[in-house]
Every structure is written in structure tokens, then in C-alpha cells.
Amino acid sequence: xxxxxxxxxxxxxxxxxxxxxxxxxxxxxxxxxxxxxxxxxxxxxxxxxxxxxxxxxxxxxxxxxxxxxxxxxxxxxxxxxxxxxxxxxxxxxxxxxxxxxxxxxxxxxxxxxxxxxxxxxxxxxxxxxxxxxxxxxxxxxxxxxxxxxxxxxxxxxxxxxxxxxxxxxxxxxxxxxxxxxxxxxxxxxxxxxxxxxxxxxxxxxxxxxxxxxxxxxxxxxxxxxxxxxxxxxxxxxxxxxxxxxxxxxxxxxxxxxxxxxxxxxxxxx
Numbered sequence: 001x002x003x004x005x006x007x008x009x010x011x012x013x014x015x016x017x018x019x020x021x022x023x024x025x026x027x028x029x030x031x032x033x034x035x036x037x038x039x040x041x042x043x044x045x046x047x048x049x050x051x052x053x054x055x056x057x058x059x060x061x062x063x064x065x066x067x068x069x070x071x072x073x074x075x076x077x078x079x080x081x082x083x084x085x086x087x088x089x090x091x092x093x094x095x096x097x098x099x100x101x102x103x104x105x106x107x108x109x110x111x112x113x114x115x116x117x118x119x120x121x122x123x124x125x126x127x128x129x130x131x132x133x134x135x136x137x138x139x140x141x142x143x144x145x146x147x148x149x150x151x152x153x154x155x156x157x158x159x160x161x162x163x164x165x166x167x168x169x170x171x172x173x174x175x176x177x178x179x180x181x182x183x184x185x186x187x188x189x190x191x192x193x194x195x196x197x198x199x200x201x202x203x204x205x206x207x208x209x210x211x212x213x214x215x216x217x218x219x220x221x222x223x224x225x226x227x228x229x230x231x232x233x234x235x236x237x238x239x240x241x242x243x244x245x246x247x248x249x250x251x252x253x254x255x256x257x258x259x260x261x262x263x264x265x266x267x268x269x
């Protein structure tokens with residue numbers, strides 16, 4: 001059973017709080033713990049949370065952080081999920097190592113690893129749904145990335161237009177939009193659409209790309225990235241950032257894109 005003598009809260013989202021802990025049962029090894037509060041304890045653990053935990057337990061892949069343990073404190077109305085700690089998040093890395101990130105081959109490798117992780121999500125019919133640079137962690141020494149379910153959401157940057165507009169039937173293309181926003185942030189070293197709230201984020205997207213209609217004619221982001229990306233990279237980015245979800249490239253097709261023709265892929269664990 002997991003036990004921790006040290007805990008530091010690092011943030012949270014609408015689903016719970018995140019803590020970095022030292023696992024006493026594993027020689028003080030660092031882990032992330034996600035604590036989810038159960039609003040109505042009389043009905044036990046919500047079915048939706050049980051389903052998500054069940055899916056996360058299946059996500060055994062070298063590009064996805066492992067969910068190591070789950071335990072319940074019904075009297076405290078909390079569910080705790082213990083994830084492996086795989087390094088600092090991409091947001092921290094972008095701030096600390098901007099010169100390193102400007103390496104185009106490194107950006108390409110990072111993108112390929114993120115897409116590979118999300119491809120495994122989608123192959124299991126599982127939508128990540130909240131991808132940001134906070135949800136990508138890095139083993140800096142080995143240049144190895146993993147997608148994680150533990151990460152702060154401090155701004156709406158990365159949310160797909162269909163989520164911002166309140167659509168209920170969004171699907172895998174929403175993750176593709178978020179990956180496109182991460183791609184753009186790695187290139188620009190700042191968020192592409194950086195807003196304080198969902199409404200402002202929506203307005204910024206439409207200002208850049210045009211107001212959506214049934215045909216959805218996307219705006220032109222090319223001038224912003226032309227000096228930072230090779231033509232194949234620009235083509236991939238623009239195919240991710242389509243307003244119409246049905247027009248976005250899929251994760252599996254993105255992995256086959258010519259942009260990754262000479263990508264460096266680090267060894268899995």
C-alpha cells in the first residue's frame with residue numbers, strides 16, 4: 001500500500017488536485033498523486049471515475065505515464081491515483097531551455113513521441129481531452145517524453161473550438177487540435193492562443209482563423225510559422241489546426257507524415 005511522508009501540492013484542474021510525493025514503500029521514489037474529491041459520498045465512487053481509472057490502468061505504453069496504484073478513502077470522500085514520476089513537464093522545459101527547444105530535430109522528436117502516446121489512447125477508444133504542455137513530461141537526460149493524465153490547467157490554451165463552443169459530441173480531433181497547439185508553442189516558445197478564459201480564447205481563435213460556418217474556411221497561420229518550420233512541418237501544423245474537426249488530420253496519419261521522415265526516436269524503457 002502506498003504511503004508518503006512528504007507531499008507538495010503542485011496544482012489541479014476541475015477533476016482534482018495534484019501532488020508530488022515520495023513513496024515510502026519504494027525507497028522514497030518520486031511519484032505524482034492525483035486526489036479526486038467525491039461530492040456525494042452516499043453513492044460511493046462515481047461510475048464515470050471508475051471507468052476512467054479502468055481505462056488508465058490499460059494504458060501500458062512507453063509514451064504514457066503508468067497509473068501504478070489506486071486507493072480509496074470513502075470516509076474522506078477521496079480517490080487517490082498514484083502515477084509514476086517521469087520528469088518535469090514540457091511547460092517547465094520550454095521556460096528553462098529555450099535554446100534547446102529551438103533545435104528543429106528535437107521539436108520533431110518531441111512531436112513524434114506525443115503523437116505516439118496519443119495514438120495508443122485513440123487505439124483504445126480513449127480521448128485524453130485536456131492535453132497541454134503541462135500534460136507532457138520529459139526525461140531530460142534521455143530526451144524521452146510521456147503523456148500524462150496529471151497536469152495543471154491554468155488557462156484554456158489548447159482547448160479545441162468545439163469544446164470551447166460547448167459541443168457535447170467532440171471526439172479524437174479535439175486531441176489533434178491540442179497537439180497542434182503544443183506544436184505551435186514549441187516553435188514560438190509561447191502559447192498560440194493565450195487567454196484568461198474560454199470566451200477570450202474563442203475570440204482569439206476566430207480572430208486568427210475566421211468565424212466558423214458550415215463550410216468553415218480556415219484563416220492563414222502560415223506567415224507566423226514560415227520562418228520557424230520546414231515546409232513539411234508547417235503543412236502538418238496547419239492540418240492539425242483546422243476549425244472543422246472532420247478536416248483535421250488523424251493522429252495515425254500524422255505519424256506517417258513526411259515531416260517525420262528523418263525523426264530521432266529515443267529507445268523505450
